[in-house]
Amino acid sequence: MVNLIEHVQQYANRAKAASRELVLVNGEQKNAWLRKSAELILSNSKAIQTENQKDLDKADDYGLNAAAIDRLKLTDDRLEGIANALEQIIMLPEPVGEVIESSVRPNGLLVTKVQVPLGVVFFIYESRPNVTVDAAALCIKSGNAVILRGGKEAFHSNQALHSILKQALKETGLPEYAVQLVDTTDREAVGHFLKLNEQIDVTIPRGGKSLIERVASEATMPVIKHFDGICHVYVDQAADLKMAADIIVNSKCHRPGVCNAAETLLVHSAVAEEFLPLAEQALTGQGVTLKACERSSKYLKNSDPATEEDYRTEYLDLILSVKIVDSIEEAVNHINEYSSQHTDTIVTGNLKASEYFLNAVDSSAVIVNASTRFNDGGEFGLGAEIGISTDKFHARGPCGLKELTSYKYVVHGNGQIRS
Amino acid sequence: MVNLIEHVQQYANRAKAASRELVLVNGEQKNAWLRKSAELILSNSKAIQTENQKDLDKADDYGLNAAAIDRLKLTDDRLEGIANALEQIIMLPEPVGEVIESSVRPNGLLVTKVQVPLGVVFFIYESRPNVTVDAAALCIKSGNAVILRGGKEAFHSNQALHSILKQALKETGLPEYAVQLVDTTDREAVGHFLKLNEQIDVTIPRGGKSLIERVASEATMPVIKHFDGICHVYVDQAADLKMAADIIVNSKCHRPGVCNAAETLLVHSAVAEEFLPLAEQALTGQGVTLKACERSSKYLKNSDPATEEDYRTEYLDLILSVKIVDSIEEAVNHINEYSSQHTDTIVTGNLKASEYFLNAVDSSAVIVNASTRFNDGGEFGLGAEIGISTDKFHARGPCGLKELTSYKYVVHGNGQIRS
Numbered sequence: 001m002v003n004l005i006e007h008v009q010q011y012a013n014r015a016k017a018a019s020r021e022l023v024l025v026n027g028e029q030k031n032a033w034l035r036k037s038a039e040l041i042l043s044n045s046k047a048i049q050t051e052n053q054k055d056l057d058k059a060d061d062y063g064l065n066a067a068a069i070d071r072l073k074l075t076d077d078r079l080e081g082i083a084n085a086l087e088q089i090i091m092l093p094e095p096v097g098e099v100i101e102s103s104v105r106p107n108g109l110l111v112t113k114v115q116v117p118l119g120v121v122f123f124i125y126e127s128r129p130n131v132t133v134d135a136a137a138l139c140i141k142s143g144n145a146v147i148l149r150g151g152k153e154a155f156h157s158n159q160a161l162h163s164i165l166k167q168a169l170k171e172t173g174l175p176e177y178a179v180q181l182v183d184t185t186d187r188e189a190v191g192h193f194l195k196l197n198e199q200i201d202v203t204i205p206r207g208g209k210s211l212i213e214r215v216a217s218e219a220t221m222p223v224i225k226h227f228d229g230i231c232h233v234y235v236d237q238a239a240d241l242k243m244a245a246d247i248i249v250n251s252k253c254h255r256p257g258v259c260n261a262a263e264t265l266l267v268h269s270a271v272a273e274e275f276l277p278l279a280e281q282a283l284t285g286q287g288v289t290l291k292a293c294e295r296s297s298k299y300l301k302n303s304d305p306a307t308e309e310d311y312r313t314e315y316l317d318l319i320l321s322v323k324i325v326d327s328i329e330e331a332v333n334h335i336n337e338y339s340s341q342h343t344d345t346i347v348t349g350n351l352k353a354s355e356y357f358l359n360a361v362d363s364s365a366v367i368v369n370a371s372t373r374f375n376d377g378g379e380f381g382l383g384a385e386i387g388i389s390t391d392k393f394h395a396r397g398p399c400g401l402k403e404l405t406s407y408k409y410v411v412h413g414n415g416q417i418r419s
Numbered sequence: 420m421v422n423l424i425e426h427v428q429q430y431a432n433r434a435k436a437a438s439r440e441l442v443l444v445n446g447e448q449k450n451a452w453l454r455k456s457a458e459l460i461l462s463n464s465k466a467i468q469t470e471n472q473k474d475l476d477k478a479d480d481y482g483l484n485a486a487a488i489d490r491l492k493l494t495d496d497r498l499e500g501i502a503n504a505l506e507q508i509i510m511l512p513e514p515v516g517e518v519i520e521s522s523v524r525p526n527g528l529l530v531t532k533v534q535v536p537l538g539v540v541f542f543i544y545e546s547r548p549n550v551t552v553d554a555a556a557l558c559i560k561s562g563n564a565v566i567l568r569g570g571k572e573a574f575h576s577n578q579a580l581h582s583i584l585k586q587a588l589k590e591t592g593l594p595e596y597a598v599q600l601v602d603t604t605d606r607e608a609v610g611h612f613l614k615l616n617e618q619i620d621v622t623i624p625r626g627g628k629s630l631i632e633r634v635a636s637e638a639t640m641p642v643i644k645h646f647d648g649i650c651h652v653y654v655d656q657a658a659d660l661k662m663a664a665d666i667i668v669n670s671k672c673h674r675p676g677v678c679n680a681a682e683t684l685l686v687h688s689a690v691a692e693e694f695l696p697l698a699e700q701a702l703t704g705q706g707v708t709l710k711a712c713e714r715s716s717k718y719l720k721n722s723d724p725a726t727e728e729d730y731r732t733e734y735l736d737l738i739l740s741v742k743i744v745d746s747i748e749e750a751v752n753h754i755n756e757y758s759s760q761h762t763d764t765i766v767t768g769n770l771k772a773s774e775y776f777l778n779a780v781d782s783s784a785v786i787v788n789a790s791t792r793f794n795d796g797g798e799f800g801l802g803a804e805i806g807i808s809t810d811k812f813h814a815r816g817p818c819g820l821k822e823l824t825s826y827k828y829v830v831h832g833n834g835q836i837r838s
Contacts, residue, residue: 003740021757023778024778080673103799105800109789109793109798111799116781118811119811188557222641243834246836247834247836249836254836360828362442362827363827365829366829369834370830370834370835373830373836374528374835375828379524393537393620394812398829406815408781409785409799410786411785411793412787412788412789413786413789414789416671416790417665417668417789418792418793418798
């Protein structure tokens with residue numbers, strides 16, 4: 001094997017070359033690859049599971065807990081799910097070549113702003129092997145070549161799935177290196193990739209905070225980052241309190257371990273006495289522990305005191321911070337100070353309050369009268385997503401096909417020159 | 420004076436606070452500020468020119484040449500031009516709050532993707548004092564607070580213009596610190612600003628390559644970069660050769676010192692013998708020196724040999740590289756290898772050639788049968804521009820109001836929870 005720097009450079013060079021070919025591939029060809037990949041995953045189900053078993057056998061050595069082992073496991077049902085997800089991506093409209101805007105200039109030039117692929121995506125992930133297929137599918141559908149770098153826990157499963165995607169590329173005539181899986185999980189290799197901004201157009205890390213921080217600080221190319229989700233539900237004085245209780249329970253408990261789960265409940269002082277006992281009953285019924293400010297603790301049977309640090313914490317667990325505020329302005333100021341700008345909800349029946357909240361809160365999704373859990377590509381109708389961005393630059397919130405594209409200006413003239 | 424790090428931090432904190440207020444300011448208020456600024460610039464014309472004279476008096480000390488001194492000078496006419504530019508920006512549609520997309524989900528949620536300001540823009544520029552006003556106007560119109568850091572050569576002029584913009588902020592009730600001008604031209608201060616990614620959402624450097632490289636490598640926030648313009652004109656075998664000669668002359672000579680001027684002429688071998696003498700006559704008539712590949716030199720009366728390095732050079736001068744290619748594929752490969760992905764033109768009457776070129780060339784503007792000089796915000800109908808981006812991420816090509824915005828998802832529900 002050549003040295004690691006050269007090895008990494010080869011991946012990047014092959015991806016760049018493939019991306020130049022992919023620009024000329026039409027939607028039908030890309031969909032044919034998606035369909036072939038789905039077929040091959042189903043027809044190779046047993047072989048994939050054999051490779052998956054090798055990872056499962058090592059899971060204890062890697063210290064995976066029961067939940068992580070379950071997420072790693074590829075069953076017949078789950079492989080069918082992966083194949084179905086590919087069929088869903090086929091149904092999405094072709095993103096490359098879409099005209100975003102166009103105008104005819106006074107001199108007769110036709111100027112169109114056309115969606116184009118970003119080029120080469122470097123995707124780093126730690127989680128379940130289905131992400132290998134999802135990410136490759138979204139990148140190829142959007143015309144990008146992708147370099148996949150999965151975690152060591154799923155090494156054999158990822159290899160098996162990648163070899164199928166590669167076979168499908170070959171059978172459908174797409175560039176062989178449009179989808180590459182890095183054959184080493186050496187952390188040093190990631191550092192070398194992050195230097196290659198001539199070949200790689202964007203890096204997307206999906207995993208824990210330390211991974212994202214490392215990538216953001218080392219990368220020489222743009223990074224789509226997905227940091228914490230410190231999401232709020234604010235119960236306004238004009239809220240329907242029954243609705244508010246349902247929304248906070250759903251926002252906190254539906255899937256506590258995900259980024260769009262709520263971490264803090266803000267309650268207007270005018271309704272705190274009535275609402276907090278109602279909310280406590282509903283939340284503790286789901287096993288939630290409350291961390292309350294001094295004022296709110298008076299209306300609660302059981303709570304621990306909330307510290308400054310609690311309001312900055314993404315619990316990802318059945319724990320909720322609670323705070324009373326005296327005005328919507330105080331709620332908005334608290335959110336803009338403590339929120340991670342991910343998802344924040346107001347529950348209110350007052351139009352002015354709703355409009356103020358939606359304008360003043362600077363988060364990727366601002367919601368009136370619905371659960372924070374809706375900030376999701378599928379729920380917003382984007383189709384599959386490659387992640388949820390907490391950036392404001394380029395892509396914000398759920399990242400689907402469009403967020404994997406750039407644009408260029410295509411200009412048609414008939415001899416125009418500038419005078 | 421407090422120390423430099425604290426001094427810089429204060430600018431950033433005030434800008435962040437101002438940006439939170441600006442989100443709630445409507446278009447009418449922003450236009451009132453633009454109008455007031457224009458009025459005050461005209462009514463303070465003499466005072467501005469007095470300050471401008473202080474810069475002109477020092478121009479020799481700074482080693483400015485005659486052209487640079489001329490660009491620095493603020494006359495009555497030029498101040499009128501600056502005021503008129505503000506009136507033009509008033510006419511542009513309000514960018515904040517514009518709905519980019521919307522959909523009603525099956526569960527009744529109304530999801531709208533709404534344009535919002537980026538937040539705080541740190542704008543570094545070296546050039547003419549009118550840029551102070553233009554940049555502030557574009558940032559405020561798009562709802563962003565801006566920190567302006569001008570060059571030392573225009574220090575007094577910039578101060579005078581900024582004090583007028585500030586007075587207009589006060590008179591129209593906009594946040595006092597929405598537009599700040601850094602009161603030191605210490606290079607070290609820039610380094611401190613580039614660390615403040617909590618307060619500053621984007622940095623835009625406008626100036627020489629070394630400035631942009633420094634900013635890109637030090638910045639901890641996104642940067643909109645404007646690197647070289649190595650632009651090509653490819654004359655296809657199916658070109659109207661008279662049109663091709665007009666286009667290369669305009670692309671090269673209309674303003675040789677700007678980024679969208681052509682630097683390389685590619686000619687299909689089938690038309691080289693007929694076209695090159697025609698082009699030479701037209702170009703040398705404008706004083707252009709040719710650097711030619713060996714094959715093309717045979718059809719030229721006077722040329723120097725072109726080196727590999729020449730094809731990678733942005734001359735910004737009346738010099739043009741010339742190269743013969745044997746196919747459109749060779750032309751596209753040359754462009755994708757040597758172009759700075761800024762602006763590339765094909766001259767052809769063949770539809771297939773035009774379509775292939777427009778798809779395969781990966782540049783911010785790809786043009787058929789028109790001058791490269793058209794890649795410009797004004798010419799494309801974007802209105803004023805804050806720069807031309809050579810990035811593919813977030814903003815590509817001319818950057819106007821839209822490129823100074825992000826978006827958020829605004830979701831209206833009536834009690835929806837996820838099941």
